[in-house]
Amino acid sequence: xERYPLVGIASRLRxxxxxxxxxxxxxSDLFCPLGLFFDVPAVEEAAILVMTGGTExxxxxxxxxxxxxLIYHDSENSLPAAIEAASSLRKKGxxxxxxxxxxxxxxxxxxxxxxxxxxxxxxxxxxxxxxPWLTYSRSSDEDLRIIGIxxxxxxxxxxxxxxxxxxxxxxxxxxxxxxxxxxEAINKLxxxxxxxxxxxxxxxxxxxxxxxxxxxxxxxxxxxxxxxxGDVPAFLAMLFGxxxxxxxxxxxxxxxxxxxxVVLAHCTFPLSIAKRYKFMTHFESGIGVGVAAxxxxxxxxxxxxxxxxxxxxxxxxxxxxxxxxxxxLCRTQIKVRMEGDPSIMIKKPMGNHYxxxxxxxxxxxxxxxxxLGMECExx
Numbered sequence: 001x002e003r004y005p006l007v008g009i010a011s012r013l014r015x016x017x018x019x020x021x022x023x024x025x026x027x028s029d030l031f032c033p034l035g036l037f038f039d040v041p042a043v044e045e046a047a048i049l050v051m052t053g054g055t056e057x058x059x060x061x062x063x064x065x066x067x068x069x070l071i072y073h074d075s076e077n078s079l080p081a082a083i084e085a086a087s088s089l090r091k092k093g094x095x096x097x098x099x100x101x102x103x104x105x106x107x108x109x110x111x112x113x114x115x116x117x118x119x120x121x122x123x124x125x126x127x128x129x130x131x132p133w134l135t136y137s138r139s140s141d142e143d144l145r146i147i148g149i150x151x152x153x154x155x156x157x158x159x160x161x162x163x164x165x166x167x168x169x170x171x172x173x174x175x176x177x178x179x180x181x182x183x184e185a186i187n188k189l190x191x192x193x194x195x196x197x198x199x200x201x202x203x204x205x206x207x208x209x210x211x212x213x214x215x216x217x218x219x220x221x222x223x224x225x226x227x228x229x230g231d232v233p234a235f236l237a238m239l240f241g242x243x244x245x246x247x248x249x250x251x252x253x254x255x256x257x258x259x260x261x262v263v264l265a266h267c268t269f270p271l272s273i274a275k276r277y278k279f280m281t282h283f284e285s286g287i288g289v290g291v292a293a294x295x296x297x298x299x300x301x302x303x304x305x306x307x308x309x310x311x312x313x314x315x316x317x318x319x320x321x322x323x324x325x326x327x328x329l330c331r332t333q334i335k336v337r338m339e340g341d342p343s344i345m346i347k348k349p350m351g352n353h354y355x356x357x358x359x360x361x362x363x364x365x366x367x368x369x370x371x372l373g374m375e376c377e378x379x
Contacts, residue, residue: 002114003028003029003030003031003032004030004031004032004046004047004110004113004114005031005032005034005043005045005046005047006024006027006031006032006033006034006046006047006048006049006071007033007034007035007036007037007041007043007046007047007048007049008020008024008033008035008036008037008048008049008051009036009037009038009041009048009049009050009051009052009055009058009059010036010037010038010051010052010055011038011052011053011054011055012038013052013054014051014052014076016036016051016052016076017036019051019073019075019076020036020049020051023049023073023101024049026101026102027071027101027106030106030107030110031047034046036051037058038058039058040058040061040062041062043062043064044064045064045066047068047069047070047071047110048062048068048069048070048071049071049073049101050070050071050072050078050081050082050085051073051076051078052076052077052078052081053076053077053078053080053081054077054081055081055085056081056084056085056088059081059082059085059089060085060088060089066113066116066117067095067096067097067112067113067116067371068089068094068095068096068097069096069097069098069099069106069109069110069113070082070085070086070096070097070098070099071098071099071100071101071106072098072099072100072101073100073101074100082098083098086098095370095371097109097367097370105363108363108364108367109367111244111364111367112244112364112365112367112368112370112371113367113371114243115240115243115244115364115368116148116368116371116372118243119147119148119149119239119243119372120148121148121150122148122149122150122196122197122239123150123152123193123194123195123196123197124144124149124150124151124152124195124196124197124198124199124232124235125152125154125189125190125193125195125197125198125199126151126152126153126154126198126199126230126232127154127155127156127158127159127189127198127199127200127201127230128154128155128156128159128200128201128204128230129201129230130201130229130230130231130232131201131202131203131229131230131231134229134230134231134351134352136308136349136350136351136352137231137232137233137234137308137351137352137353138232138308139232139233139308139309139310141153143309143310144232144310146310146373147236147310147372147373147374148372149236152193152195154189154193156200156201156204156205158189159185159186159189159200159205160204160205160208162185162186162188162189163181163182163185163205163208163210165185166181166184166185167181168181175210175211175279175281175287175288175289176214176279176289178209178210178288178289179210179211179212179213179214179215179288179289180214180215181210182205182210182211182212182214182215183214183215183218183219186198186200186212186215186219186226190224196224196225197224197225197226197227197235197239198219198224198225198226198227199226199227199228199229199230199231199232199234199235200212200216200226200227200228200229200230201229201230202216202228202229203229203284203285206282206285206287206288209287209288210287210288211267211282211285211287211288211289211290212228212268213267213268213282213288213289213290213291214268214279214289214291216228216268217268217269217270217271217291218271220238220242220248220249220268220270220272221248221270221271221272221273223242223248225238225239225242225248225249227251228251228266228268228353229353231251231351231353233305233306233307233308233310233351233353234251234305234306234351234353234354234355235251236306236310237249237251237304237305237306237313237354237355238251238355240304240306240313240365240368241302241304241355241356241357241361242357244357244359244361244364244365244368245357245358245359245361247273247357247358247359248270248272248273249270249304249355249356249357249358250264250266250269250270250332250334250355250356250358251266251268251353251354251355251356252264252265252266252330252332252334252353252354252355252356253265253266253330253352253353254345254352254353254354255329255330255333257342257343257345257346258342259341259342259343260337260338260342261321261335261336261337261338261342262303262318262335262336262338262342262345262354263323263329263333263334263335263336264333264334264336264354264356265329265330265331265332265333265334266330266331266332267282267283267290267291267330267331267332268290268291268332269291269293269332271291271293273295273358274293274294274295275293275294275295275296276293276294277291277292277293277294277332278292279291279292280292280331282331283329283330283331284330290330290331291331291332292325292331292332293331293332295320295334295358296320297319297320297321297322298319298320298321299319299320299358300317300318300319300358300359300360301317301318301319301320301336301356301357301358301359301360302315302316302317302356302357302359302360302361302362302365303315303316303317303318303336303338303354303355303356303357304316304354304355304356304357304365305350305351305353305354305355306350306374307350307351308351310372310374311373311374311375312350312374312375312376312377313365313369313374313375313376313377314344314350314377314379315362315365315366315376315377315378315379316338316339316340316342316344316378316379317338317339317340317360317362318336318337318338318339319336319337320334320335320336320337320358321335321336321337322335323335334356336356340378340379341379342379344379362378366378
């Protein structure tokens with residue numbers, strides 16, 4: 001993990017230079033110490049090591065819009081000063097977190113801060129409107145801008161036109177070759193519009209005899225988050241999962257729920273994290289290429305869902321389990337054995353598509369949600 005800037009703040013009445021060096025050295029694997037200050041430091045972004053009491057006013061004057069991590073220690077009235085400053089800053093709307101210098105929460109918080117930095121100014125290509133059956137999963141451009149995402153609206157016709165420009169394979173009905181053409185067309189739009197990620201109204205491509213399933217799989221494998229059906233809340237869940245775990249995620253339909261297990265299914269999956277996979281046709285249409293992937297058992301996962309107004313995030317934990325593949329569901333099918341009660345998906349529905357992150361990032365997600373003004377619901 002890249003080291004985060006760290007400044008110490010102290011009162012001139014106390015001589016804590018040695019203690020500052022001791023603590024900053026012990027956390028130097030996470031932080032790059034910038035020095036001990038007795039006034040407002042001229043830094044664009046940093047965590048604050050509150051060395052003494054009497055520093056509340058200095059801390060409050062530290063500018064910037066980044067979430068502020070205040071680190072305290074066990075003496076010199078460090079904790080009282082950190083609590084007072086955090087209370088005041090929170091009242092003014094600043095996102096502030098407190099942690100002891102030895103707390104295991106610190107790398108979790110830093111991961112959330114770094115994710116938020118990448119979200120700000122993120123150019124999301126929304127190619128076509130949400131699929132017509134997504135009656136809930138629709139978010140406004142204004143909601144996206146509030147959390148720092150820059151929406152770039154692109155018509156599905158623009159993608160189809162790019163696809164038609166790509167050289168036709170010898171066998172015009174070759175599903176894999178046509179999927180490669182679609183990937184090339186999408187890549188051209190990404191480059192032209194300087195996009196950081198995309199979501200596509202993909203069913204509108206079926207009249208062309210092609211799907212986007214394989215193209216999206218390869219994009220996610222390459223670290224470009226790419227979602228299906230124009231579902232913006234699901235895309236954001238994929239993005240959050242990718243940024244916090246540094247692994248591709250899986251977006252799927254809720255295809256089955258019992259007391260402790262959930263099955264999610266879709267026709268695309270990042271090949272880079274599949275245990276094994278094969279190409280089939282797209283489930284609903286029988287056209288083109290769909291990806292039937294398998295994943296390892298007993299992998300810790302986090303299920304993520306974001307509300308349509310981007311005000312709430314639902315977080316659920318579990319582990320992957322063996323699934324009996326069925327031909328009446330989408331091609332990739334993943335069973336998760338849940339820690340909590342999955343019936344909340346039915347009792348308090350929040351849209352159909354859930355996202356699986358293949359790591360336990362529940363704590364990181366809660367900090368990120370706090371930074372983005374979202375209510376965090378752990379089910």
